[in-house]
Amino acid sequence: MGLAYGACDDAKAANARRVGVIIGPDGRVKAYYPKVDARAFPQQALAEI
Numbered sequence: 001m002g003l004a005y006g007a008c009d010d011a012k013a014a015n016a017r018r019v020g021v022i023i024g025p026d027g028r029v030k031a032y033y034p035k036v037d038a039r040a041f042p043q044q045a046l047a048e049i
Contacts, residue, residue: 006034022048 002008007016020033020041031048033041 006032020045 002013002016003011005019005021007019017034018036018038018041020031020036021029022031022045024030036044
C-alpha cells in the first residue's frame with residue numbers, strides 16, 4: 001500500500017514517509033498530501049470530508 005500511494009520508494013525501505021490520502025466512497029483518490037503532521041492530519045481530513 002505504501003508503494004501504491006507514494007509513501008515509500010521500494011518494498012525494502014526501512015521507513016515510509018508520512019503522506020495523507022483522502023479516498024472517496026467511489027474508491028478514487030480525492031486529495032493527496034505529500035507531507036503531513038500525523039497529529040494534525042486526522043482533523044484536517046475530517047474537515048475536508
